[in-house]
Amino acid sequence: MNNNNQLPKIIKLFNFAKNERHFRGEYKISSIIRISEIARNIEDIAKVDLLFYLENNKTPCIKGIIDLSIILDCQRCLEPLPIELKVDFKLAFVRHEHQAEGLDSSYEIYVTREDEELLTIDIISDEILLSIPMAPSHDYDCNLILNEEKIVEEKSENPFTILKNIKIANNGKE
Numbered sequence: 226m227n228n229n230n231q232l233p234k235i236i237k238l239f240n241f242a243k244n245e246r247h248f249r250g251e252y253k254i255s256s257i258i259r260i261s262e263i264a265r266n267i268e269d270i271a272k273v274d275l276l277f278y279l280e281n282n283k284t285p286c287i288k289g290i291i292d293l294s295i296i297l298d299c300q301r302c303l304e305p306l307p308i309e310l311k312v313d314f315k316l317a318f319v320r321h322e323h324q325a326e327g328l329d330s331s332y333e334i335y336v337t338r339e340d341e342e343l344l345t346i347d348i349i350s351d352e353i354l355l356s357i358p359m360a361p362s363h364d365y366d367c368n369l370i371l372n373e374e375k376i377v378e379e380k381s382e383n384p385f386t387i388l389k390n391i392k393i394a395n396n397g398k399e
């Protein structure tokens with residue numbers, strides 16, 4: 226019996242699945258490729274739980290959960306945007322796409338070559354990326370607030386802007 230259930234660096238797919246290995250561990254966000262480039266809180270931790278098993282006695286699968294609080298840049302106002310992620314995923318690894326036909330639709334299908342080396346960190350990184358919204362932004366109209374702040378700044382910096390605004394306002398009345 227192997228009692229070392231720390232997350233493995235390299236995934237031995239068939240070995241782990243056949244033995245129904247269960248791994249739990251943590252990654253610092255700074256060590257997760259691609260995620261470290263977009264997160265502001267790279268010193269924080271992602272918790273990872275991975276269970277390996279064989280589906281239909283032949284297809285190696287991973288059922289995983291990733292828990293992390295990530296702080297991204299809001300794509301509208303560029304201010305910090307905290308997001309709570311709980312990523313639940315099921316992966317099935319096949320050699321050919323037709324092998325996936327017997328699997329239910331909750332599986333994401335990975336087509337792998339026999340000699341392909343799978344790194345745990347790559348899979349974790351993929352799953353986190355997939356769960357992040359395409360253009361993350363605050364759920365309130367942060368852009369509106371930003372524009373109002375900008376106008377106030379412009380007014381105080383440039384007196385002519387104020388004159389222009391007054392002129393426009395007068396024209397509007399006539």
Ligand SMILES: [Zn+2]
Nearest residue numbers: 299302363367
């Ligand atoms: Zn925003």
